[in-house]
Amino acid sequence: MNVLYKKPESLTKEITIYCPGCGHGIIHRLIAEVVDELGIREKTIGIAPVGCAVLAYNYFNFDVTEAAHGRPPAVATGIKRCLPDRIVFAYQGDGDLAAIGTAEIVHAAARGENISVIFVNNGIYGMTKGQMAPTTLPGEKTTTTTKGRDTSYHGFPIRVCELLATLDGSAYLERTELGSIQGIIGTKRAIKKAFNCQIEKRGFSLVEVLSACPTNWKKTPAEAMAWIRTVMANYFPVGVYKDIKEQV
Amino acid sequence: MRKVLLTGCEASGEGAISAGCTFYAGYPITPQNRFTEYMSDRMPESKGVFIQAESEIAAINMVFGASLTGARAMTSSSSPGISLKQEGISYLAGCELPAVIVNMNRGGPGLGDVTPSQSDYFQSTRGGGHGDYRTIVLAPWSVQEIYDLTYLAFDLADRYRTPVLVLADGMLAQMMEPVELLKTKKRLPKKNWTLTGCKGRKPRSIKSLFLSPGVLETHNWKLARKYQRIMEKEQIYNTYMCTDMDILIVSFGTAARISSEAVSMAREQGIRAGLFRPVTLWPYPSGVLNKISEKAKKILVVEMNCGQMLDDVKIAVRNDSRIFFYGRPGGGVPTPEEILKEIKRI
Numbered sequence: 196m197n198v199l200y201k202k203p204e205s206l207t208k209e210i211t212i213y214c215p216g217c218g219h220g221i222i223h224r225l226i227a228e229v230v231d232e233l234g235i236r237e238k239t240i241g242i243a244p245v246g247c248a249v250l251a252y253n254y255f256n257f258d259v260t261e262a263a264h265g266r267p268p269a270v271a272t273g274i275k276r277c278l279p280d281r282i283v284f285a286y287q288g289d290g291d292l293a294a295i296g297t298a299e300i301v302h303a304a305a306r307g308e309n310i311s312v313i314f315v316n317n318g319i320y321g322m323t324k325g326q327m328a329p330t331t332l333p334g335e336k337t338t339t340t341t342k343g344r345d346t347s348y349h350g351f352p353i354r355v356c357e358l359l360a361t362l363d364g365s366a367y368l369e370r371t372e373l374g375s376i377q378g379i380i381g382t383k384r385a386i387k388k389a390f391n392c393q394i395e396k397r398g399f400s401l402v403e404v405l406s407a408c409p410t411n412w413k414k415t416p417a418e419a420m421a422w423i424r425t426v427m428a429n430y431f432p433v434g435v436y437k438d439i440k441e442q443v
Numbered sequence: 444m445r446k447v448l449l450t451g452c453e454a455s456g457e458g459a460i461s462a463g464c465t466f467y468a469g470y471p472i473t474p475q476n477r478f479t480e481y482m483s484d485r486m487p488e489s490k491g492v493f494i495q496a497e498s499e500i501a502a503i504n505m506v507f508g509a510s511l512t513g514a515r516a517m518t519s520s521s522s523p524g525i526s527l528k529q530e531g532i533s534y535l536a537g538c539e540l541p542a543v544i545v546n547m548n549r550g551g552p553g554l555g556d557v558t559p560s561q562s563d564y565f566q567s568t569r570g571g572g573h574g575d576y577r578t579i580v581l582a583p584w585s586v587q588e589i590y591d592l593t594y595l596a597f598d599l600a601d602r603y604r605t606p607v608l609v610l611a612d613g614m615l616a617q618m619m620e621p622v623e624l625l626k627t628k629k630r631l632p633k634k635n636w637t638l639t640g641c642k643g644r645k646p647r648s649i650k651s652l653f654l655s656p657g658v659l660e661t662h663n664w665k666l667a668r669k670y671q672r673i674m675e676k677e678q679i680y681n682t683y684m685c686t687d688m689d690i691l692i693v694s695f696g697t698a699a700r701i702s703s704e705a706v707s708m709a710r711e712q713g714i715r716a717g718l719f720r721p722v723t724l725w726p727y728p729s730g731v732l733n734k735i736s737e738k739a740k741k742i743l744v745v746e747m748n749c750g751q752m753l754d755d756v757k758i759a760v761r762n763d764s765r766i767f768f769y770g771r772p773g774g775g776v777p778t779p780e781e782i783l784k785e786i787k788r789i
């Protein structure tokens with residue numbers, strides 16, 4: 196029998212708690228497929244965020260640690276410096292990475308830490324039920340911007356890839372989207388490039404994934420996917436922001 | 444045994460290296476800048492990792508990462524920086540990860556000043572961070588003891604899988620004294636809980652999150668039993684001139700060292716004074732203090748703060764009317780003469 200599709204070895208049997216249409220489950224699967232394909236499951240150490248993906252260690256079938264809210268890049272730094280031949284990645288949401296953990300992500304990139312970061316940008320705080328995130332779009336309604344994000348009052352969204360691209364320490368930065376099949380395939384390709392960047396010791400890599408939170412966006416999964424393509428990607432253009440080929 | 448002249452910061456760093464520490468992350472703050480500077484040279488020299496972190500928050504979380512790989516890891520700071528580390532210390536305690544944190548206490552609250560102080564006694568012994576946990580707290584009174592206790596801190600941290608604090612102050616951090624160095628530890632304890640990649644075994648996780656009903660309660664009781672074992676086994680204290688004593692001074696760290704001189708001066712004048720010095724501030728040697736204090740007519744607690752260890756003396760002695768306090772907060776350092784005056788006054 197020819198097996199065309201099966202569960203990656205890097206995922207456990209556990210059923211996730213994610214809502215229907217949530218991007219987290221898709222991204223977990225893509226990471227697991229990449230880890231399997233690169234044959235690095237037994238030397239990978241993941242860092243789960245505080246956010247909806249807080250239980251990531253239940254879903255990945257390799258070593259995963261917890262980290263305090265926003266601190267995965269610092270924890271990853273400690274792990275990678277002690278075990279330079281392991282593959283270390285941090286998994287973070289936009290509150291985790293671009294609000295409470297802004298200092299940690301900027302400095303991990305500036306130091307050129309040879310780690311990979313999977314940054315799930317869903318433009319909202321999922322776990323705490325829908326408050327404004329640093330990536331919430333102008334005009335967007337959340338539970339703390341009930342009349343819509345007013346940039347003159349709430350400030351502007353942060354474009355993380357563009358910000359980190361200014362740092363000499365970052366080696367590979369790409370923004371992708373989960374609003375289309377091509378986008379999902381492209382996201383997997385980008386995650387693989389990020390892990391390869393680490394394997395080849397080229398330095399800091401990050402993939403920012405525009406991802407759906409249908410529950411807090413108050414959209415159906417299909418509407419949420421369309422919204423990523425037609426609205427979110429306008430403010431956060433997908434593409435490669437940095438790709439340095441040489442070893443650091 | 445090799446004898447060298449070191450500052451307190453350097454001695455703590457050397458104690459860590461002798462104990463097999465291979466990871467240091469820190470952020471500059473007076474009066475422990477020398478610590479971070481010293482480790483920036485000494486860690487690479489001893490094949491360890493040094494990182495100047497972007498903040499104390501990052502530093503403690505780097506230590507968290509290093510510790511979960513099995514490395515002996517540490518950070519150092521002074522009071523405001525230790526406040527920032529508290530969330531990380533709480534996570535270390537919850538995740539049962541060993542680590543050593545050195546505090547060269549300066550005056551507070553707020554930015555306070557940069558002079559020696561013992562004002563972080565409550566913060567150190569009462570948890571500091573959130574949640575139901577304890578940290579072992581070791582309080583040296585000399586540069587030699589900073590070295591010895593930092594060394595010991597790593598063994599205790601590994602034995603109990605828990606963060607250990609060394610609480611010194613700005614004076615001990617900066618003064619120089621001769622230190623006898625031990626041989627660098629070669630054989631470190633084996634750890635069967637680390638994250639190193641799951642080759643040849645089932646995947647593991649490190650976590651402090653327990654959402655199912657009752658599971659966190661069970662976890663907290665497990666921690667509580669561990670703390671109970673520490674209380675039973677790890678109390679350290681010193682006594683000086685306590686066999687025939689009327690007036691008992693209770694003091695720790697720098698204040699104890701100055702108090703010991705005051706005791707000698709009192710003895711020369713025929714006053715029967717003695718000194719009890721807790722070296723572990725948690726677990727506090729309450730039982731022994733209670734026993735020793737039975738003979739004392741009066742008890743004088745001397746601290747460089749407004750009266751914090753005083754609470755623990757009251758818990759241990761249970762007879763408030765005999766207890767007096769002499770304190771110097773905000774960077775004040777008492778002289779032996781001033782303490783002697785207090786001994787005579789009470």
Ligand SMILES: Cc1ncc(C[n+]2csc(CCOP(=O)(O)OP(=O)(O)O)c2C)c(N)n1
Binds near residue numbers: 246248264317
């Ligand atoms: C120090 C601290 N502050 C706040 C929280 C509460 N909190 C948990 S998750 C979260 C935001 C999560 O949003 P995001 O990072 O975007 O992840 P998502 O849930 O959307 O995947 C917040 C504020 C916390 N756990 N710890």
Ligand code: SF4
Binds near residue numbers: 212216
């Ligand atoms: S709340 Fe949003 S981010 Fe969280 S699981 Fe549901 S859809 Fe996903």
